[in-house]
Amino acid sequence: MATQPPDIKAGFIKEYVIKMESGETISITPAELNHFQEGWSEKLAWKWLELPVKPVQNELNKLVFVNRSGKDLNFSILVDYKVETASDIPFVYYSSTRNALVTYDDVYYRLFGGVGSSGTGNQFSTVQVETVDWLKGKPFNMQPLSKQSSGWGTEYCFSMKKNSSGYLYEWSFSGENLQELEEVHLQYQCLLRKREVPV
Numbered sequence: 001m002a003t004q005p006p007d008i009k010a011g012f013i014k015e016y017v018i019k020m021e022s023g024e025t026i027s028i029t030p031a032e033l034n035h036f037q038e039g040w041s042e043k044l045a046w047k048w049l050e051l052p053v054k055p056v057q058n059e060l061n062k063l064v065f066v067n068r069s070g071k072d073l074n075f076s077i078l079v080d081y082k083v084e085t086a087s088d089i090p091f092v093y094y095s096s097t098r099n100a101l102v103t104y105d106d107v108y109y110r111l112f113g114g115v116g117s118s119g120t121g122n123q124f125s126t127v128q129v130e131t132v133d134w135l136k137g138k139p140f141n142m143q144p145l146s147k148q149s150s151g152w153g154t155e156y157c158f159s160m161k162k163n164s165s166g167y168l169y170e171w172s173f174s175g176e177n178l179q180e181l182e183e184v185h186l187q188y189q190c191l192l193r194k195r196e197v198p199v
Helices: 131-135 178-192
Strands: 012-020 025-028 036-040 044-051 059-067 073-083 091-095 100-104 109-116 123-125 151-160 165-175
Touching (some): 025 036, 059 151, 073 131, 100 178, 109 151, 109 178
Antiparallel strands (some): 036 044, 100 109, 123 151
């Protein structure tokens, strides 16, 4: 598979935002050269890991969380992407058949997908998500495609029993052949959606 050379930057910054029904929020911003992070609040403990994957410009991440609240817990996770510079602004579209977002920069495709213990993404945005509005409950400004997008995002919703754990696997693959990227994406969906996390 023809892939993007390792020295070409991905062109985006990523943040995870966790929103609980109580209004509590948690923000996780993976830092460069930091392949593992962990933290906790009164209700939720979490660990984020960057998993090894090839080619080097592809990404596979895992977010594991444990319900510490002593009761059932509902929350949402926004995986929010923003372009680094104006020159990186790509064409972005939502693939309903693959349940994924795809960007194209006139040379390379990049497919963004994921799967969690409660299923695949619930909402997708091909335009930049305003986090403040999302935290207030405003729905995504969903458009099937955006010719020049400064950001995009996916929301995953979770419903956890007390003292239980869950996970989110999230990935992006880059290359010149979109069909090959979609095939890898489907393989990861089938493999990782059946994983269980020990308590």
